[in-house]
Amino acid sequence: MTERDVARKRWAGQQPVAPLFSLRLDRLPLVVPVSLSLAVCCVVGVVKLHVGPLLRRQPPLTSSNQLSAREGYKAVRYAVKKINDKDSHNIILSYLIHGCYKDTLESLVASTGLNVTTAQLEDMEKRKRILHSALEGKALDAIHLTEQMSPDLLENNKDLLFDLLSLHFVELICSRKYTEAIEFGQAKLTPFGKVQKYVEKLEDFMALLAYDEPEKSPMFHLLSLEYRQHVVDNLNRAILANAYMPSYSKLERIIQQATVVRQCLSEELGKDVLSPFSLKDFLKRS
Amino acid sequence: MANDSDQTHQQQHDLIGSYFLDLWRLKSQTASASHSKDVNMTNPDNEHEQLEQDDDDDEPVPTELDTLNSSGWFSIVLPDKLSVKYPSVNLHGHDVGVVQANCPAPVKRLFYYFEMYVKNAGAKGNVAIGFTNEGFNLRRQPGKNGQVVGTVEKDVKGRLYPTVAVHSQNEEVSVNFGKDPFLFDIKAYEAAQRAKQDTSIERISIPQTASYGIVRSYLQHYGYEETLNVFDEANQTSVPPVTGFHDNGFNEHAMYALNHRKILRKLIMNGQIDDALRNLHEWYPETVQDDTSAICLMLHCQKFIELVRVGRLEEAVDYGRNQFEKFYNLKQYEDLVKDCATLLAYGEPSKSSVGYLLEDSQREKVADAVNAMILSTNPDLKDQGSCLHSYLEKLLRQLTACFLQKRLLNGNQGEAFHLQRVLLAKNS
Numbered sequence: 001m002t003e004r005d006v007a008r009k010r011w012a013g014q015q016p017v018a019p020l021f022s023l024r025l026d027r028l029p030l031v032v033p034v035s036l037s038l039a040v041c042c043v044v045g046v047v048k049l050h051v052g053p054l055l056r057r058q059p060p061l062t063s064s065n066q067l068s069a070r071e072g073y074k075a076v077r078y079a080v081k082k083i084n085d086k087d088s089h090n091i092i093l094s095y096l097i098h099g100c101y102k103d104t105l106e107s108l109v110a111s112t113g114l115n116v117t118t119a120q121l122e123d124m125e126k127r128k129r130i131l132h133s134a135l136e137g138k139a140l141d142a143i144h145l146t147e148q149m150s151p152d153l154l155e156n157n158k159d160l161l162f163d164l165l166s167l168h169f170v171e172l173i174c175s176r177k178y179t180e181a182i183e184f185g186q187a188k189l190t191p192f193g194k195v196q197k198y199v200e201k202l203e204d205f206m207a208l209l210a211y212d213e214p215e216k217s218p219m220f221h222l223l224s225l226e227y228r229q230h231v232v233d234n235l236n237r238a239i240l241a242n243a244y245m246p247s248y249s250k251l252e253r254i255i256q257q258a259t260v261v262r263q264c265l266s267e268e269l270g271k272d273v274l275s276p277f278s279l280k281d282f283l284k285r286s
Numbered sequence: 287m288a289n290d291s292d293q294t295h296q297q298q299h300d301l302i303g304s305y306f307l308d309l310w311r312l313k314s315q316t317a318s319a320s321h322s323k324d325v326n327m328t329n330p331d332n333e334h335e336q337l338e339q340d341d342d343d344d345e346p347v348p349t350e351l352d353t354l355n356s357s358g359w360f361s362i363v364l365p366d367k368l369s370v371k372y373p374s375v376n377l378h379g380h381d382v383g384v385v386q387a388n389c390p391a392p393v394k395r396l397f398y399y400f401e402m403y404v405k406n407a408g409a410k411g412n413v414a415i416g417f418t419n420e421g422f423n424l425r426r427q428p429g430k431n432g433q434v435v436g437t438v439e440k441d442v443k444g445r446l447y448p449t450v451a452v453h454s455q456n457e458e459v460s461v462n463f464g465k466d467p468f469l470f471d472i473k474a475y476e477a478a479q480r481a482k483q484d485t486s487i488e489r490i491s492i493p494q495t496a497s498y499g500i501v502r503s504y505l506q507h508y509g510y511e512e513t514l515n516v517f518d519e520a521n522q523t524s525v526p527p528v529t530g531f532h533d534n535g536f537n538e539h540a541m542y543a544l545n546h547r548k549i550l551r552k553l554i555m556n557g558q559i560d561d562a563l564r565n566l567h568e569w570y571p572e573t574v575q576d577d578t579s580a581i582c583l584m585l586h587c588q589k590f591i592e593l594v595r596v597g598r599l600e601e602a603v604d605y606g607r608n609q610f611e612k613f614y615n616l617k618q619y620e621d622l623v624k625d626c627a628t629l630l631a632y633g634e635p636s637k638s639s640v641g642y643l644l645e646d647s648q649r650e651k652v653a654d655a656v657n658a659m660i661l662s663t664n665p666d667l668k669d670q671g672s673c674l675h676s677y678l679e680k681l682l683r684q685l686t687a688c689f690l691q692k693r694l695l696n697g698n699q700g701e702a703f704h705l706q707r708v709l710l711a712k713n714s
Contacts, residue, residue, distance in 0.1 A: 085650060087705055088504070088678050095501050101520055107513040108505075111552070113646055248488070251497045251678075256490040258685040265688050268695055 089114055091250045098240070098249035100128035127239055134232045137174075139167035142235070150242045157238055162192050163231040166205055170223055173208050181209060302662055303580025305674055306655035307622065310584070313642060313651075314625055321639040345394050348387035348448050348463045361385050361452055368465075370450060371458035372408065383452045384414075387463065390445030391417065396479060396701050399472055400448045401462040408457030417446040500677050506540035507676035509547030509657055540676075542664045546570075547657050554653040555646070559589040562656065573659040578612055581659050583619055586610070587626045588652045591643050594629045602630065 093114060096105045102124045109116050126149055134142035143164050146153055154161040165188050172181035185206055192198040204219050211217040221227055237247035350367035361383025362373050370385045391398040402415045450459055462468065498521070505514040546569055553562040563585055566574045574582055586609045593602035606627060613619045625640045632638045642648065661673040675683070682705065693700045 085647065085654075087682065088676075091678060092501055092504055095497060101517065104513055104517040104520055107516045108510060111510050111513060111555075112650075113555070249497065251500060252492060253487070254681060254685060255492045255496055255500075256487050258681055258688070259490050259492065260487055261685065261688045261692055265692050265695075268692070 091254065094246065094250040097124060097245075098236070098252075100124050100131060100236075102128060123243065127236070130239070131232050131236055134164065134167060134235060135228060137167065137171040137228075139164050139171065146235070146239065150239065153238060153242050158192070160231075160234055160238055162189070162198060162201065163234065165189055166201070166222070167228060167231055169205055170208070173214055174223060178209065185209075300580055301670065302658050302673055303584070303655065304618075306584065306651060306658070307580050307619070310622055310648075310651055313647070314622065314640075317642040318639045321641075345392040346389050347392050348389050348400065349465075350388050350463070351450075351461065352386045352388045352447075366460075368462070369405070369458060369460035370452055371406070372452035372454060372456065384449060385451070386447035386449045387461075390447050393445075394701065396476065398448075399468065399470065399475075400464070401468055401470065402450050403460050403462065404458075405460055406456055406458040408452070408454045410454035410457075413453070413457055413459050414449075414451040416449055500681065503540055504676045504678050506544065507657075507661075508654070509544060509551050511544050511548035514544075540661075542666070543660050547660055550656050550660070551653045554588070554656060555649050557588075557592040557595070557649065559585055559592055563589075566656070570660055570663055572663060573656075578616060580619075581655055583613055583622070584652045584655050586613075587622065588649065590626050591629065591648065594635060595644055599630065606630075 089112065092108070093105070093116070095101075096108065097120070102121060105116060105124070106121070108114065126145070130142050130145045130149070133139070133145065143154065143161070154164075169181060169185055169189060172178075172184060189202055189205060193202045204222065208214045208217060208219055208222065214220065215223055241247045351363050351370065353363050353367060361370050363370055363385060367388075370383065372383050387400075391400075402413070404413060407413070448461070448463070450461055452459060502514070502517065505517060546565070550562055550565060553559075553565070563574065566585075574585075576582070586605075590602055590606055590609070593599070593605060610623050610627070613623050625643060628638070628640045629635045629643060632640075635641060636644050658673040661667070662670060667673070686705065
């Protein structure tokens with residue numbers, strides 16, 4: 001049985017229903033004394049559609065409900081049909097651009113006739129170089145290239161600048177160049193300490209110096225590939241945002257949306273009707 | 287007669303074939319609809335936008351005050367049907383003059399807004415504004431000079447009418463349902479509401495392998511062999527390497543016949559239909575065995591289209607005469623064959639209502655159909671439906687269906703699901 005069938009079955013079930021809202025017909029209309037001035041008095045008649053607690057109960061299956069249910073299912077079928085190839089192409093395109101998959105993109109463009117400009121490809125190449133430098137531990141190169149490409153970016157993004165500098169610091173520590181690390185740390189990282197929010201981070205990094213085997217210290221995660229990837233992700237998003245491009249790929253967005261709406265739905269219909277959404281399971285199903 | 291397994295095979299094939307014919311038919315209908323609206327058809331984005339708007343525009347909106355159901359003696363609606371005044375002198379508590387709009391507030395949108403202007407506050411200034419249904423339950427959301435003062439959550443199902451009321455001598459108000467610009471900055475409000483929605487969604491974290499897997503399966507599914515190889519290579523040398531899902535048997539069957547599918551897609555996208563047919567007969571004869579099947583129709587029609595494209599019209603006519611006859615007998619194909627034949631009627635067919643046939647999107651449909659047919663010959667195939675879509679489309683369908691189901695549970699109120707809006711949403 002599809003999920004729709006289950007939901008439909010539940011609707012048709014004769015479950016006792018508490019009234020959703022009782023009309024107080026005996027109540028007189030409330031009268032609002034409005035300012036006596038003759039100025040324009042604008043009022044907002046905004047009806048915010050509040051979903052939450054109402055839907056814990058099942059609406060009774062009146063004839064108007066039935067009609068709207070039928071309309072609803074028609075709408076679903078129709079909307080699903082309208083998903084067209086262009087959407088898929090755009091989504092894949094946006095993923096490849098976001099991840100700087102230049103060669104893959106060129107190959108796909110050749111096979112499908114999608115449109116990508118040389119300017120877009122060049123920008124991707126530049127961004128790729130920046131991100132790869134940072135990932136390979138050449139954070140100073142990354143900073144330099146970023147400043148070349150977008151001069152004000154790091155100035156306006158101090159958090160990111162700190163994170164990139166910290167990558168270089170970590171690189172020095174991992175290469176056991178402790179003197180250099182101290183010098184670099186004091187010159188470049190310590191100045192950030194003037195601002196309260198950086199103090200804790202700064203202390204964590206500097207503390208790495210105290211350990212013979214920093215990878216066994218409590219701050220070992222700062223040396224990890226995951227941390228580096230995290231900083232590089234932020235750098236990628238910052239560069240994209242700076243160029244007025246989306247900082248999240250459309251595919252990410254779609255998956256996020258699907259997760260959210262599916263979770264909402266399984267909450268509303270109840271866990272016995274719709275299992276909680278697991279992206280992994282969904283993708284495994286053929 | 288063909289034996290049972292052949293027959294079921296055939297039926298299964300035609301389920302796939304007819305799915306793609308339906309897609310073609312949908313395209314034909316929207317193409318002719320937008321063509322007759324004088325929309326520039328060579329701009330596919332435009333056409334897509336049109337489709338998006340149709341859903342919500344159908345809903346009626348209030349335009350003026352209702353003069354039929356009035357509160358009797360206690361209010362007078364002026365001839366412009368946008369102003370109300372209180373006539374008599376009585377100041378009894380019950381003597382409120384309430385007037386509703388001519389139609390309930392539309393619900394298929396993010397929010398609905400209207401304004402009231404106090405022309406004369408009268409003796410006591412007892413005007414009111416809000417929404418009511420058939421009874422007189424006023425819900426009021428007072429505002430002042432263009433700013434939101436408060437809102438009331440709508441916890442009622444059923445249509446609500448924008449309503450105003452007057453109560454004391456000489457009071458007069460007028461309403462604005464949108465004919466004139468609003469004082470309240472509605473655009474800023476809308477933007478703020480949408481931004482709030484976006485932020486809550488942005489916070490959901492998803493594993494990196496999810497996107498990666500979907501993209502990879504897309505390339506596999508549609509037979510983009512070369513691109514897949516480049517993609518795999520890029521990811522092997524990537525830092526950090528993407529791992530963690532090859533193990534799950536993620537869409538294994540999509541590697542089936544990858545090379546053949548790639549070749550066929552290339553041929554079709556290049557308009558080389560004869561070569562494509564030849565290859566199909568050689569490699570997957572069961573898919574083209576029945577010459578009246580949906581897939582054969584698509585291929586023959588495409589050949590016809592290609593001949594028209596290069597101006598070999600006589601050949602096209604001959605080909606049509608030979609091939610289309612057998613399809614004319616099959617009612618379900620009539621309209622599509624007709625579309626193809628119509629191409630001959632125009633000097634500049636690309637500008638006609640059937641011009642869509644000459645676009646790449648038509649070639650792509652045929653390529654996708656052939657691709658699906660080949661996938662269906664996979665002996666390890668468990669689910670026929672998986673031939674039709676890659677995971678990406680499945681995800682999009684799931685998203686659409688869930689969204690609309692959610693709206694349905696809310697009494698069918700709220701915005702329609704617009705995939706474009708999700709795709710174009712601003713990111714911080």
